[in-house]
Amino acid sequence: MTTIRSVDRLSDAEVADVLALATAASQSDGVFPLSEGVVLRVRNGGGRHLLSYSGADLAGYAFIDETGSGELVVAPSFRRQGHGAALLSAAGDGPLAFWSHGDNAQAFAEKNGFARSRVLWQMRRSLTDFTAESVLPEGVTIRPFSVGNDEEAWLAVNARAFAHHPEQGRWTIDDLRLREAEPWFDPAGFLLAVDIEDTLVGFHWTKVHPPSDDDPALGEIYVLGVDPGGHRRGLGAALSVAGLRHLADAGLTEALLYVDEDNPAAVALYRKLGFTVYQTDVNYQR
Template sequence: MSPVHPENWPVLVIKGGVDDELLRDFTALAAAAEESDGNPPLSEQTFVTLRAGESGSHPLLALALYAPDEDSDPATAQDLAGFAVVVEEADGTGVLEVAVHPSYRNQGVADRLVATLKSSRGFDGLKAWSHGNHEAAADLAAKYGYVPVRELWKMRLTTSAAELPEAVLPDNVTLRAFVPGQDEEAWLAANKAAFSHHPEQGNMTQQDLEARMAEDWFDPAGFLLAVDPSGRILGFHWTKVHPRHGGHPAIGEVYVVGVTPEAQGMGLGKALTVAGIRYLQDQGLHAVMLYTDADNAPAVSLYRRLGFTRWDADVMYGPKNGG
């Protein structure tokens, strides 16, 4: 293992897409971090953006810190100790995520990356996620004047399907699976309407949708649409299956549940949630997870009534002064 002098290790700063070799390094490090921590260090949106490269809809800034081998010149560094990714938005804001290999933790790797980011990009409009809210991340955020601004709960259900209520749909509403090549435009419109208050989800584009449909986990049979007699989409439950990795078993996810404004107040959200959970359990999965904002009291209450319990939390940090 390399001597511990991260302040002297080279940091690569890449604007735009990363090449295949760097993407493989990022993916391998993220897998090692997830195996160690039990949760991924990067959000799905970030990995979708990384894989899309220059063709993606979100500009990208990546930093990679390589630890040189004891006998190597720093310019020919071999081991990726950590990396940082900023996904930029059109309005000048950005979201930062940092991952450090378990073998290189508590050595100043994340600090070196963030310091380089500050000098190369600056912190204007920047917020940062800590997935799992590790103590080291909280300490680093405080060092740079960042405080928690959002808490995203992970909740998990391990109950059997027999303990779930029935998925009772409103009158004249039926459930069917998403059909690729047919439903994209209508779903994007329904998603925009359902999440008008939540731009992170509501602003999803055709390109964003296609990128997710190209992922290995995409299964149209688990993408449930609630439609009226005319075929109009009133709501949806997009499920996801995280495959088994290392010592962690496969787990289902309530990926996105949305109800359009005109269909709210009919119990459709609960019916869609239950229908999706039953679908996941029919696939042989014994646990289902979801993400929800900690301050979304109605959603937290519904999920608790269905048997979900708080499992973990992701915390977003922003400047203390709100800048």
């Protein structure tokens, strides 16, 4: 018998069950089914959490944020038993979008009335041969992020740089604080480009992923942005190189990033830096 539970915050036991389900799915599918942002909501609350049970066993999980976008995963041992459809039904009849990491849910999406609406590429490159050095525009220097001092300035530039981005441009101080509390957060790898008055004009926030069974430790171009109001020619490329240089100097041998397929300027920059497509995530919309 399938039952659905809907909550805005998971208990500690439910958090453990959801993450265990996601891990089992990643081992079966070869890709983790939940994004970092959703994992943070799983652990800290917010949004809407739907849990599908078969008896006492957690069989499926879906997250839906305030905009009607989310993610859905069914445990490998409970697939093709109606749990995915039950979670979609519990989500309601309104507009809805969900991410398919690794694009392995096309048949399910189309069967349930969803169409492909957005493609996100994960791109990678080796850092073992990375020799480029950053050349900054005149009057610009790079310093590390200062916790407790730079949050508001960074949020303002991030909002302007990603004004048309469906997720990144909406970040709040709570979103930033959650990440500052994560074990991976390192202000030394959060590079800020400032002018001679210490006004923030751009940034490159790097992240280091610990090694796993499938990958060595990976460095990431986590968020890269330039203030469109004070744009300096070549700053985006210079910040990209500076962050990759930081990761390479820290001993990382491979770097990754995420970029929308339909962002030609960013894709061209990353291809010029030696990145190639490694994995495709697809957003399906109803």
